[in-house]
Amino acid sequence: MLDIATAYNKYKFLGNDFLTWIWFLIETDQTISSLLNTKDAVTLEVGNSIVLENKLGDKSKEKITIKGDQAGLEEGTTALKKGAWVTQINLICKINEDEYKFTIKGESFNITSLKTPKIELSKKEDEIEGLVLEKAFFCFKIFEVIDTLFLKYLEKRTADDWNNKGLQDVKNWIESF
Amino acid sequence: MGLISSTHSISRYHVDGKIEGSITEKVRNGLIKHSIPKIESEYDEILAGWAPVESPYNPDFNKFSFLFGTYFLFSLRIDKKTIPAKLIQKYMVIEIEKKKKESGRDFLSKNEKSEIKETVTDILIHKIPAIPNVYDVLWNYEEKNLYLYTTQKAANEFFETIFLKSFNLKPIRLFPYTIVETKSKFSNPQKDRVLTLAPLKYSR
Numbered sequence: 001m002l003d004i005a006t007a008y009n010k011y012k013f014l015g016n017d018f019l020t021w022i023w024f025l026i027e028t029d030q031t032i033s034s035l036l037n038t039k040d041a042v043t044l045e046v047g048n049s050i051v052l053e054n055k056l057g058d059k060s061k062e063k064i065t066i067k068g069d070q071a072g073l074e075e076g077t078t079a080l081k082k083g084a085w086v087t088q089i090n091l092i093c094k095i096n097e098d099e100y101k102f103t104i105k106g107e108s109f110n111i112t113s114l115k116t117p118k119i120e121l122s123k124k125e126d127e128i129e130g131l132v133l134e135k136a137f138f139c140f141k142i143f144e145v146i147d148t149l150f151l152k153y154l155e156k157r158t159a160d161d162w163n164n165k166g167l168q169d170v171k172n173w174i175e176s177f
Numbered sequence: 178m179g180l181i182s183s184t185h186s187i188s189r190y191h192v193d194g195k196i197e198g199s200i201t202e203k204v205r206n207g208l209i210k211h212s213i214p215k216i217e218s219e220y221d222e223i224l225a226g227w228a229p230v231e232s233p234y235n236p237d238f239n240k241f242s243f244l245f246g247t248y249f250l251f252s253l254r255i256d257k258k259t260i261p262a263k264l265i266q267k268y269m270v271i272e273i274e275k276k277k278k279e280s281g282r283d284f285l286s287k288n289e290k291s292e293i294k295e296t297v298t299d300i301l302i303h304k305i306p307a308i309p310n311v312y313d314v315l316w317n318y319e320e321k322n323l324y325l326y327t328t329q330k331a332a333n334e335f336f337e338t339i340f341l342k343s344f345n346l347k348p349i350r351l352f353p354y355t356i357v358e359t360k361s362k363f364s365n366p367q368k369d370r371v372l373t374l375a376p377l378k379y380s381r
Binding site: 001002004007008010011012013014015016017018020080083085106107108109110111112113114115116119128129131132133135136139140143147150151154157158167170171174 | 353
């Protein structure tokens with residue numbers, strides 16, 4: 001295994017490319033459940049924010065942040081067309097009846113503002129263990145979805161037909177704006 | 178308790194290695210050995226250690242559990258003394274004036290001023306109480322997964338150091354590269370292909 005700090009910097013693009021692909025999946029109505037190979041009904045939506053970055057000619061970077069519940073994503077799609085990629089996205093993930101909202105950062109896969117399905121809070125000692133287990137289950141569930149999708153993305157990305165199929169589909173989507 | 182609050186920030190780890198012997202006992206011992214002291218230190222600017230999730234301000238692992246179902250759940254508490262810059266400035270002005278009067282001079286040298294700053298900071302550090310921050314740690318030992326309920330860099334660094342000292346296990350931060358290395362079932366040639374990938378260019 002490579003040195004952790006070196007690997008973090010060298011391969012952070014994989015997370016950003018993955019988030020861009022997630023946006024593509026959402027916008028082109030791809031069935032997440034079948035990608036995950038699960039019987040659960042899993043859907044993804046873009047939530048209330050998306051951050052993109054674009055390298056300019058020199059060493060500087062352009063950062064495009066779109067925020068707001070009803071915000072239009074036109075600036076984001078224009079940035080994609082100019083060569084930007086997604087570095088952070090707020091997602092709404094529904095797994096059967098349960099709804100999760102969270103923001104994920106491409107380079108670190110850190111999750112912030114995670115809201116899991118509501119559970120009844122209690123201060124009774126004997127119920128705390130139940131609450132902990134339920135909350136833990138929700139956290140495990142959302143990371144399972146993220147990891148499985150990420151590894152599925154890498155499977156596709158390293159497949160022989162990626163350049164002709166996977167990459168071309170994303171490019172066609174970007175060109176369609 | 179952070180874990181059962183309404184929103185979370187989470188960073189993840191893969192825990193490399195195994196505990197030999199009774200896992201629960203060894204975890205308990207590690208937690209007790211590196212738990213945060215009950216009595217606040219007057220001299221330490223920063224202090225970090227484990228505490229039970231149910232009693233982070235009165236840490237006692239003999240009284241409160243760290244085992245929930247099959248998971249270990251405990252807290253990392255970091256107590257930090259932060260002196261507001263304006264407070265240092267205030268006492269520096271007072272001390273500088275005092276010294277000028279005593280010496281009968283109109284000005285103080287750079288060295289004298291930095292000595293005064295050091296003394297003022299030392300005195301204030303002793304007087305100011307530390308501000309505690311508590312972050313929950315959920316450890317799924319069987320799956321080698323660990324969830325730290327914060328994404329703050331300083332807290333992550335404290336966590337990594339104290340965890341290694343407590344359990345002699347190295348927590349590996351999970352991000353795109355380490356997920357491939359530790360969580361995928363990719364064959365070695367497949368992993369090699371991932372490692373040769375380069376950033377995509379979507380625009381024409």
